[in-house]
Amino acid sequence: MEKKKVTVIGSGVAGLSAASYLAKEGHDVTLIEKNTTIGGRARSFSVDGFSFDMGPSWYWMPDVFEQFYNAFGFTTKDFYQLERLDPSYRVFWQDNTQDDVPANIDEFYKWFEDLEPGSSKKLDKFLKEAAYKYDVGMNDLVHKPSLKITEFADMRIVKGTIKLHLFSSFSKYIRSYFSHPKIIELLEFPILFLGAMPKDTPALYSLMNYADIKLGTWYPMGGMYKIIEAFEKVAISQGVRIITDCEAKSFTYKDGLIYEVNTENNGTIQSDIVVSGADYHHTDRQLATGSSNYSEEYWDKRLMAPSSLLFYLGIDKKIDNLLHHNLFFDTDFKIHAEEIYKDPQWPSQPLFYACCPSKTDDSVAPEGKENLFLLIPIAPDLEDTEELREEYFDIIMKRLEEKTGSEIKSHIVYKRSYCLKDFKSDYHAYKGNAYGLANTLKQTAFFKPKIINKHIKNLFYTGQLTTPGPGVPPSIISGKVVAEEINKRIYANKI
16 A cells, blocks of 8 residues: 555544554654644643643543554553542432432442332343444444445344434433433433434434443543543554644645645645544635535534533632532423523523542642532533623532532632633634534434545545544544545545
8 A cells, every 4th residue: 555644633532543543554644733732622731730631521431442552552551540430420419319320230220220110120121222232333333434325234234223223312212211300311411412402312322321331430540631641652653743833724735635734833744645633614614725525504504512611620628529520410401401402592500510530539639639620511602701601600619519518619729711712712613612513313424524525535534523423432433434444545546
């Protein structure tokens, strides 16, 4: 196979994954990053002895990470110590109660049975169906480049269409098994970040419940940025050159192909192939000027997954009544979901998530102090002002203090917020989104934005706005999928 000069734009998980797989095949790979540190949404920062992960905080699907490391002769243990959290997380409910979600599957069954007599047997069937979806979904569906609908015509997928529940509503599917509101909210919570109301999300995504309940919630000691450090080591081991503070600004064309990537601060980079792990809309509309895959009208009609209002807090004492992961479902789930997806507005009674990694890891905060990360999912493209951020900070801090029984606000020694303006500035995120496209049926698999530019045959796309979708494990796979497609086209002399 002819070796090519490849430029990968963006050092998020998908970009690092694609760069590593391409370099493994012998290509000359340069990865450029507009920010001063690599990692994309999974960046981190440190201040006053606190180390904050800026984005992803849940480590699910450990098998996907292990498969990535194995492909390059490594294992997870070569990079970090992985701990399974038990309990997995804590949920604060509307009735002023709270539950710790057990990691032990027998305890999990017992908890469901206590909530809803007879539900443990239903849960067993539900998880068996979810396991099948996880197997087919994570081993077949997500590895398709999604360029032609015929890719999904292999017999395993066709025969399994009914079992995959591709055309069933997640909401109806859950309610066909369970009726207790706490069980329903618990099973629907991952859907809140997939980008649509549960009633508009395919029941296929019960595979997320399998990942949660059976595969478990994990944590890499030292913080989630250990993943990025591991991916960087893998990339460098394959010969990838990584350049930071280097933003792609335009392309130079020759015979209808990209010949050079023109950057800020680092001049031009000669390229036979370009892979963009940057925001798809930004690359498509701003960099591939005149050769976009999609019109502005197309993008405006896409249903986006949520954005987020985030707070990074350093607390000068230990906080009682919090676990590592905490879900505050103490207000109406349905109302908040509708205010994200149906009638986009700042939420009237926001659900929120609190991550306190210092409960597990002493290295992320000074002794006797806590590292606290707060997240409110919100609709993309809303007004974003400091006044609104502070208004919502006060709302959730009041509830956080009430539910934990701890005085927290007066003990804050460090505070930073992050919201729509920051996503746009740091990542060129379309409409300030945090999680890419909503995983509705009409935006799944073949119906996602394509990984190949239809006008420029040496321009490819990877990351959360294309196949297979948002999240760290899907982004790992996205990088692999685009690398495999590039190599296939090189072999066929199509590039």
